[in-house]
Amino acid sequence: MGVMTEKASPQLITTEFDRWWNSSGIWVEPANKRRGGESGVQLLQQRDLMRPPLYCKRQIGHTYRTFLHPFGRPTILRELQAYRAFARLGIKTPNVVYCTARQKHGAWQALLVTEALQGFVSLEQWYAVENSAALTKAALIQLATTLARLHLAGWQHGCCYPKHIFVKSQVNEGGTVTVEIALLDLEKSRRRLRIKDAARRDLGQLGRHRGNMPETDLLFLHQAYQQALNNPAGVLQP
The missing domain is CATH 1.10.510 (Transferase(Phosphotransferase); domain 1)
Structure with missing residues (x-):
């Protein structure tokens, strides 16, 4: 599965987003309130046990503000930019499986799914x-x-x-x-x-x-x- 971006088609985001959003796993970082929103991380096991487990970060209303984004932008999208920048520098980071954000009922929902680091x-x-x-x-x-x-x-x-x-x-x-x-x-x-x-x-x-x-x-x-x-x-x- 490729990395999703905020420019992906709305229909694909809805289908893919809902599947990840509704997935269940073990909370390794229980949802907590910060930055005016909620953020938490779950550990997900893949059906194919030969593949690494996944970490799914879910955030609601978890945003940051800048001059370019005075009304707030999901912090997960900023994190995705950092993952890409670090990769260009040759710095090892977890492989990003899925990452995007959407607005629903006036609130931002954002997802970042990464593979667990094997052997680390x-x-x-x-x-x-x-x-x-x-x-x-x-x-x-x-x-x-x-x-x-x-x-x-x-x-x-x-x-x-x-x-x-x-x-x-x-x-x-x-x-x-x-x-x-x-x-x-x-x-x-x-x-x-x-x-x-x-x-x-x-x-x-x-x-x-x-x-x-x-x-x-x-x-x-x-x-x-x-x-x-x-x-x-x-x-x-x-």
């Missing part, structure tokens, strides 16, 4: 178990490179908590380590004119909410981030 664990989960120092160092270097690439391109994550950063690691034959970083929950992602503003926001959030991450690891992450910024040509290559 959140940074929060990473630090809940014991990993080798070499593996953790490799993960932090890759995270630093990912954030530097994001910031050099004029973007900030905006909600850079350990639960929104995912790590996939593999020890290959010969002992070499391969690490992949993925970012999700891009609802608050936005453009930034200055790298230092994006860094202050994202690295500051991660530091304040680092949980079980030792301070020494946080300092190492900052050092690796600065080294990545000093090599922009290498960082901007996906």
Whole structure:
């Protein structure tokens, strides 16, 4: 199934939208009221168990306002823009299965359906178990490179908590380590004119909410981030 956009035909949106809107699953983020509306996330199992589970974010009246959208625009549509921008930068994010919004009875309804990341664990989960120092160092270097690439391109994550950063690691034959970083929950992602503003926001959030991450690891992450910024040509290559 392809990615839907806000320019899709009304008839297709109605048919497809209602099917996703009425799907049932396990609430992993129960609907809560914020931004003057409601937002929640359900975990959906696909009929084909060989395919990854899906996360379905549903929002009602959950909007943001800008000069271009003074009457409000669904935050999910802004999140979709961030997913596409991050993908162009070569930054791993969940695959978007369906995303669109509609107005019904005067209120915005919006959907974002993404595939679960296979083989990844959140940074929060990473630090809940014991990993080798070499593996953790490799993960932090890759995270630093990912954030530097994001910031050099004029973007900030905006909600850079350990639960929104995912790590996939593999020890290959010969002992070499391969690490992949993925970012999700891009609802608050936005453009930034200055790298230092994006860094202050994202690295500051991660530091304040680092949980079980030792301070020494946080300092190492900052050092690796600065080294990545000093090599922009290498960082901007996906």
